[in-house]
Amino acid sequence: MEWTDTGRIIAVRNYGETSAIVELLTPEHGRHPGLVRGGRSKAMRPILQPGNSVRAVWRARLDEHLGNYALEADSLDAGALMDDPLALSGLNAACAMAVLALPEREAHPAVYGAFEVLISSLNDIDIWPALYISWEAGLLADLGYGMDLKKCAATGQTHDLRYVSPRTGRAVCAEAGAEYADRLLALPGFMAGSGEVSPGDIAAGLKLTAHFIERRVLWPTDKVLPEARARMIERLESAGRL
Amino acid sequence: MAGTAGPEIERLIQLLAKLPGLGPRSARRAALHLMKKREALMEPLAAAMAEAAEKIRPCSTCGNLDVSDPCTVCRDPRRADGVLCVVETVGDLWALERAGAFAGKYHVLGGVLSALDGVGPDDLNLASLVERAGNGSVSEVILALNATVDGQTTAHVIADRLSHTGVSITSLARGVPVGGELDYLDDGTLAAAFRSRRPA
Numbered sequence: 523m524e525w526t527d528t529g530r531i532i533a534v535r536n537y538g539e540t541s542a543i544v545e546l547l548t549p550e551h552g553r554h555p556g557l558v559r560g561g562r563s564k565a566m567r568p569i570l571q572p573g574n575s576v577r578a579v580w581r582a583r584l585d586e587h588l589g590n591y592a593l594e595a596d597s598l599d600a601g602a603l604m605d606d607p608l609a610l611s612g613l614n615a616a617c618a619m620a621v622l623a624l625p626e627r628e629a630h631p632a633v634y635g636a637f638e639v640l641i642s643s644l645n646d647i648d649i650w651p652a653l654y655i656s657w658e659a660g661l662l663a664d665l666g667y668g669m670d671l672k673k674c675a676a677t678g679q680t681h682d683l684r685y686v687s688p689r690t691g692r693a694v695c696a697e698a699g700a701e702y703a704d705r706l707l708a709l710p711g712f713m714a715g716s717g718e719v720s721p722g723d724i725a726a727g728l729k730l731t732a733h734f735i736e737r738r739v740l741w742p743t744d745k746v747l748p749e750a751r752a753r754m755i756e757r758l759e760s761a762g763r764l
Numbered sequence: 765m766a767g768t769a770g771p772e773i774e775r776l777i778q779l780l781a782k783l784p785g786l787g788p789r790s791a792r793r794a795a796l797h798l799m800k801k802r803e804a805l806m807e808p809l810a811a812a813m814a815e816a817a818e819k820i821r822p823c824s825t826c827g828n829l830d831v832s833d834p835c836t837v838c839r840d841p842r843r844a845d846g847v848l849c850v851v852e853t854v855g856d857l858w859a860l861e862r863a864g865a866f867a868g869k870y871h872v873l874g875g876v877l878s879a880l881d882g883v884g885p886d887d888l889n890l891a892s893l894v895e896r897a898g899n900g901s902v903s904e905v906i907l908a909l910n911a912t913v914d915g916q917t918t919a920h921v922i923a924d925r926l927s928h929t930g931v932s933i934t935s936l937a938r939g940v941p942v943g944g945e946l947d948y949l950d951d952g953t954l955a956a957a958f959r960s961r962r963p964a
Contacts (some may be wrong), residue, residue: 533880539784568950572913600913601952604938605959607920614917618879750879753921760924 523589524581527551528596530637532617534570536562542570544591545621546578549634553624556580556591569593571600572617573641599641608761609644611754612654616640618748623661623739630664633657651763652712652719654754655727658735659713667691667738669730671714674698683714691734707733725764728755773799825896827872827889829854837861837870844868846903848896850922852876852910860908868906871896876909876918885921893922898929907935911953 529546532553537543542561546554556578561570569576575597582589603609616637624630636657643650662668669691673680676698685699685706686692693714699706707730710723732747740746758764769777773795781791798806822828823835830836837843837857847868851857857870873888897905905926909915923933939957940949949957 535880567912568953595950598951601911601938601950602955604911604913604916604952605956607923610913610917610920613913614879621880748879749882749884753917 523583523585523587524579525551526577526579529554529576529578530634530641531570531572531574531576531600532620533572534561542566543588544570544593546576546591547620547624547634547637548578548629549631550629551580552628552630552634553620553626554580555626556582556589558591558593566593568601569595569598571598573600573603573613574598575638575641599644603644606645608647608757608763609650611750611757612644612650613641614750615748615754616654616657618750619658619661619735622745622748623665623735630661633661633664636660647761647763651724651758652727655710655713655724655731658731659727662731662734662738665739667734669693669734671709683709685709686730688733722764724758725755728764825892826870827854827874827892828857828870842867845901847906848893848902848904849906849908850893851908852915852918856908856910866906873909873918876912876914877921878914885925888918890922890925894925894929897926897931902929902931904932904934907933909935911936911938 527548527550529548531544532547533545535543537557540560540562542558543555544558544561546556548554558566558570560566570593574595576593577596579592580589581592600613603613620637624633636653640650640653640657643653659669669686671683671686671693673693674683674695675687675690675692677695679695682696683693684696685694685703686709687694688705688707693709694706708726709730710719710727712719712723713727713730732751736747755764776798777788777791777795780786780794781788783791786794798809819831820829821831821833823830823833823838825834825838828835828837832839844867848871849860849866849868850871850873851860852873852875854872857872860866871889871893873890873893875883875888877883877885877888896902907919907922909919919935926933937960938953939960940946940953946954
């Protein structure tokens with residue numbers, strides 16, 4: 523078996539004294555692990571950082587084997603983010619979430635595409651938190667647990683959508699949801715299609731996606747939200763970005 | 765190899781094979797060498813290891829490994845008390861000592877944050893660092909952590925934790941290494957080197 527693909531490094535584990543097991547997020551092969559021989563060498567260590575983009579050739583005798591990666595650096599973005607604590611927290615959260623939520627070796631090109639956009643936007647704090655939330659919402663949708671945010675579940679109207687039902691994941695308009703506001707999740711305007719990110723939207727969006735990722739993706743497999751995501755929220759809060 | 769050596773020798777080989785850099789074959793060669801040089805090497809080595817195992821302990825102040833507590837570095841009166849250098853492991857402390865570039869005190873974290881391995885701030889030697897930095901005698905904390913995603917994430921978390929102490933927090937520079945050729949440097953290092961440029 524052999525394939526070639528581009529990919530983003532989302533996890534690196536040392537293996538033995540010289541090698542590393544690397545997980546890539548690729549457009550055609552999804553989250554895919556592989557062994558990089560010599561992955562702990564001086565030449566490879568700068569490349570094998572989460573967030574870097576690589577050109578990968580994967581080879582194995584059988585499809586289900588771990589296999590070996592031959593990696594060539596494509597775009598080494600991690601180094602440029604290291605001085606920015608906010609960007610680094612976003613990178614860590616996105617990588618940890620991809621490792622936790624995505625099934626291995628299952629192609630999710632839309633998730634990969636949104637991940638690429640997110641990583642390339644991490645140097646702009648004004649836009650990446652909203653992109654991160656959109657990426658998580660897209661991740662849910664691609665895994666088959668998407669929210670229906672196009673129209674109100676009660677009235678069918680497509681405007682003034684303010685809430686999401688925590689049970690069904692369907693949007694609820696302001697009028698229909700007013701009575702149950704304390705039991706509904708807030709729907710940020712940018713997720714409802716208004717395009718604007720208002721104060722409080724990032725906190726609401728992170729709470730919304732966390733609710734459904736936990737219940738629909740992680741809890742059924744005995745997993746919990748990654749600590750890196752909590753650290754990102756802490757950092758966004760301390761920077762006044764929630 | 766089964767049946768050619770007694771269980772004691774087999775055990776010696778198995779234990780040696782667990783050392784970094786040694787596999788089963790090289791462990792067998794090392795065991796043979798030790799057995800050949802029994803008086804000159806094996807017995808002194810065994811005695812040294814027994815003594816080290818008995819006496820070595822982590823320094824309660826900085827986390828370094830030494831036979832005394834506080835360790836030799838912490839007790840050294842020639843070292844500046846006001847500057848703390850934070851490193852990930854004892855190996856990093858030894859590397860800085862080999863370079864001879866630092867004459868202050870150290871603080872060994874015992875690891876870095878890792879989302880993948882579930883290592884959080886509470887798993888690191890952070891509380892004592894905050895305590896040391898806030899005791900009034902420290903003026904600068906140097907974060908000498910690896911230039912990796914995990915290392916720098918840890919550095920940012922430490923900087924946050926120390927922000928209330930009022931000490932100056934610095935980190936090691938990143939840029940072109942001695943003997944490094946620009947053509948072979950990664951983008952991040954080149955960008956960092958440009959940001960850290962200085963008058964020639």
